[in-house]
Amino acid sequence: MIEPVLSGMAQTECDRKAPLLRAGNTNCGGCGMSIALNFMSRAIGTRRVQMVIPACCGIVTAGPFPYSAYGAPVVASTFASAAAVATGMARVAAMNGEDLRVLCFAGDGGTYDIGMATLSAAAERGEDLLYVCYDNEIYGNTGGQRSSATPLGARTSTTPKGKTQGKKDILAIMAAHGIPYAATISLAHPEDAVAKFARALDARGFRFLHVLAPCPTGWKSEPAHGIELVRLAVRSGLFPVCHVEDGRRFTIDVEPDFDRAALADYFARQGRFRGTKLDLDAVAMAIEEHWRDLRRRGG
Amino acid sequence: MSLELLSANHAAATAATLAGRANAKARGFGGGVYPITPQTECIELLCQQDFADEHGCEKGEIVRVESEHSAMAVCIGMSLTGARTFTASSSNGLAYMTENVFAAALYRLPIVMMAVNRTLGPPWNIWVDHGDTLALRDAGWIQFYCEDNQEVFDTILLAYRLGEDPRVLLPVIVCQDAFVLSHTMVQTDVPDLDTVRRFLPDFELPHRVSEQPVTVGGLDFPRETEVHRRQHHEAMGRVPAVYRECQDAFEQVFGRRPADAVQTYRMDDADVALVAMATTFSTVRTAIDAARARGIRAGGVRVRMFRPFPESELREALGRCARVAILDRDISLGLGGVLWAESRACAREGAIVQNYVVGLGGGDIRPRDVDAMLRDLLARTAAGAPEIVEVGS
Ligand SMILES: Cc1ncc(C[n+]2csc(CCOP(=O)(O)OP(=O)(O)O)c2C)c(N)n1
Ligand code: SF4
Numbered sequence A: 001m002i003e004p005v006l007s008g009m010a011q012t013e014c015d016r017k018a019p020l021l022r023a024g025n026t027n028c029g030g031c032g033m034s035i036a037l038n039f040m041s042r043a044i045g046t047r048r049v050q051m052v053i054p055a056c057c058g059i060v061t062a063g064p065f066p067y068s069a070y071g072a073p074v075v076a077s078t079f080a081s082a083a084a085v086a087t088g089m090a091r092v093a094a095m096n097g098e099d100l101r102v103l104c105f106a107g108d109g110g111t112y113d114i115g116m117a118t119l120s121a122a123a124e125r126g127e128d129l130l131y132v133c134y135d136n137e138i139y140g141n142t143g144g145q146r147s148s149a150t151p152l153g154a155r156t157s158t159t160p161k162g163k164t165q166g167k168k169d170i171l172a173i174m175a176a177h178g179i180p181y182a183a184t185i186s187l188a189h190p191e192d193a194v195a196k197f198a199r200a201l202d203a204r205g206f207r208f209l210h211v212l213a214p215c216p217t218g219w220k221s222e223p224a225h226g227i228e229l230v231r232l233a234v235r236s237g238l239f240p241v242c243h244v245e246d247g248r249r250f251t252i253d254v255e256p257d258f259d260r261a262a263l264a265d266y267f268a269r270q271g272r273f274r275g276t277k278l279d280l281d282a283v284a285m286a287i288e289e290h291w292r293d294l295r296r297r298g299g
Numbered sequence B: 001m002s003l004e005l006l007s008a009n010h011a012a013a014t015a016a017t018l019a020g021r022a023n024a025k026a027r028g029f030g031g032g033v034y035p036i037t038p039q040t041e042c043i044e045l046l047c048q049q050d051f052a053d054e055h056g057c058e059k060g061e062i063v064r065v066e067s068e069h070s071a072m073a074v075c076i077g078m079s080l081t082g083a084r085t086f087t088a089s090s091s092n093g094l095a096y097m098t099e100n101v102f103a104a105a106l107y108r109l110p111i112v113m114m115a116v117n118r119t120l121g122p123p124w125n126i127w128v129d130h131g132d133t134l135a136l137r138d139a140g141w142i143q144f145y146c147e148d149n150q151e152v153f154d155t156i157l158l159a160y161r162l163g164e165d166p167r168v169l170l171p172v173i174v175c176q177d178a179f180v181l182s183h184t185m186v187q188t189d190v191p192d193l194d195t196v197r198r199f200l201p202d203f204e205l206p207h208r209v210s211e212q213p214v215t216v217g218g219l220d221f222p223r224e225t226e227v228h229r230r231q232h233h234e235a236m237g238r239v240p241a242v243y244r245e246c247q248d249a250f251e252q253v254f255g256r257r258p259a260d261a262v263q264t265y266r267m268d269d270a271d272v273a274l275v276a277m278a279t280t281f282s283t284v285r286t287a288i289d290a291a292r293a294r295g296i297r298a299g300g301v302r303v304r305m306f307r308p309f310p311e312s313e314l315r316e317a318l319g320r321c322a323r324v325a326i327l328d329r330d331i332s333l334g335l336g337g338v339l340w341a342e343s344r345a346c347a348r349e350g351a352i353v354q355n356y357v358v359g360l361g362g363g364d365i366r367p368r369d370v371d372a373m374l375r376d377l378l379a380r381t382a383a384g385a386p387e388i389v390e391v392g393s
Helices: A013-017 A032-044 A082-095 A108-113 A116-125 A170-175 A190-202 A223-235 A260-268 A280-296 B008-021 B040-046 B068-080 B091-106 B149-163 B193-199 B222-254 B280-293 B311-318 B338-346 B367-379
Strands: A049-053 A074-076 A101-107 A130-135 A181-185 A207-212 A241-245 A249-254 B002-006 B029-033 B060-064 B084-090 B112-117 B142-145 B172-177 B186-190 B262-265 B272-276 B298-303 B305-307 B323-328 B352-358 B387-389
Touching (some): A013 A032, A032 A130, A032 A207, A074 B068, A082 A116, A082 B060, A101 A108, A108 A130, A170 A181, A170 A207, A170 A241, A181 A190, A190 A207, A249 A280, B002 B008, B008 B029, B008 B084, B008 B112, B008 B172, B008 B193, B060 B068, B068 B084, B091 B222, B112 B149, B142 B149, B149 B186, B149 B222, B193 B222, B222 B305, B262 B280, B262 B311, B272 B280, B280 B298, B311 B338, B323 B367, B338 B352, B352 B367, B367 B387
Parallel strands (some): A101 A130, B029 B084, B112 B172, B272 B323, B323 B352
Antiparallel strands (some): A241 A249, B142 B305, B262 B298
16 A cells, blocks of 8 residues: 655645635644645645635634635535535636636535535536535534534434444445546545646536545544544545546545554544444444445446 | 516516526626426526527526525525526425525625515415515515516516615515416516616626635624624615615616505595505405495505515505504414514504404405405404404415
């Protein structure tokens, strides 16, 4: 397995002077979503973008009126509406011959749960949008309740004994829409990540990116461990790093080791799994099954 | 200008199409649409329109979304980036859309929505009452209730001119009664595009989202919300004066004058007044004529603009009337009629103001029903609790 060092993400002039996520943002220290925005920022470069962000940590971080911690125009939409508001913006941009990209940036709540119908409909219509879901596996903004992206066994404020269901397979759901490009992004693999953001920005039609975004506050983990946690999730096979073209061709971008020690370490480093009697064998089996499916689809 | 036989659904779609085409040189037109009885014919007609400009460039986008919530969200995205926008809904569709109805107003976007008033369910009932849009009275939208098809057509055009005025910048909802108007075909005066262009200047949203790195609709602290609400309320306060300017401009361009915010019928010497909205008022006129023939000095007052609430106009219209009947085709459960609750303070001191909740669920309000209310009102020595009048089908 190739595990890149992160020196490639050393800050450049551009990162410091015109970042997408600017100083004054209110994200927690060690927030994975902040890292995702920095990767995205580098991929955006000088491209013209407009963003739609529904209710989530990602909009709170912009700060109060009239300030904005974002280096691009942002529309703060209602919780379920990001993909529909962005539809309107993208259609008007196209109608007026404007060369810009409209992108949604939403949490797992706004994607897997309340925004699912809106997202699915926009994908089905083939809107010219990039939809990025930063998945912290929890409702962070409201203080840490379960979502349908919360994994089996994780304790949240509404699943105090640990969640008894697994998470939805969002990549398969989006791929089933036959969209031109869908991919998962690992924050521990910056070159792959930035290349995917760039490809998704350049492509046309509906594009979907899924980022596993460690949330030290909700995961009850060390803020400094975020990238290491993603690395463990990838190495163990828990979080497949892959992309799908036209909903059919699955390609694996990072081959995992399926390392049991990495899996155990992943869970052990997070307070949310503590004392919930998570059965590691069952998780390992589910991972194996999931990968069999993935490979059958060409991955 | 041509005369066309149109249902009010088609009148609304035709007016919106003309308003949309009139904005082709600016940032175009569009909206999200989702069907619900009895609004369906409106959006079906809209989906058949061609919005290409004279160079063949597409300048209109009607997005067939998966829900009313998204229909309004698409309008929000389009309006925020500078397009003129339209959608239509009714009843449970409006209820489902509600979150974004509020959002549209709070972003201060002059979106125009046609609403066919229909009873909320369950149990399902597709006929008219006004409870669906009255439930949105605090959403920050301008509200009009129309009495006939031509008024629906004209009010859609007026709504754009009024809502898009930089002194206003508010969304407008134009209401029509289910089936009574929505499915009734009437000869309607339809102006040509050039004439509509003379009435509707290009739409320019001052806070259009473009390149400036601002966050629109992010967070407010209490101080900011206080200011934003005050500004919104003050914009509402400017509506009556701007509306009068729109009436003048409309008359100049189209040669007919749209009705005032509050319309009166035989009120000059009236000492008994009947207050109603929308098509109920047509029946009220008939009942008033009959009462007059019996020597009763009755008159009618129609509230056409419900938001902003035309308090001073209504006060003036009711004048010295000692008895006032307020007819509500809606009920705020646990209170009474909404129109009554808001209007009763506009009658002169000491007047007997009686509320009649009538025609819920589309019950046919006949002249004899109005007459019975009038007789009841005249026999009273004091107002009582709101009367729920059952008229049956
Ligand atoms: C219609 C509606 N329901 C509920 C809320 C409250 N709410 C705001 S953000 C949020 C959870 C967001 O979770 P997610 O999308 O995962 O993003 P995160 O906060 O974790 O970044 C909820 C429930 C809301 N804003 N709107
Ligand atoms: S709660 Fe989690 S996702 Fe939200 S800002 Fe904090 S670390 Fe980031």
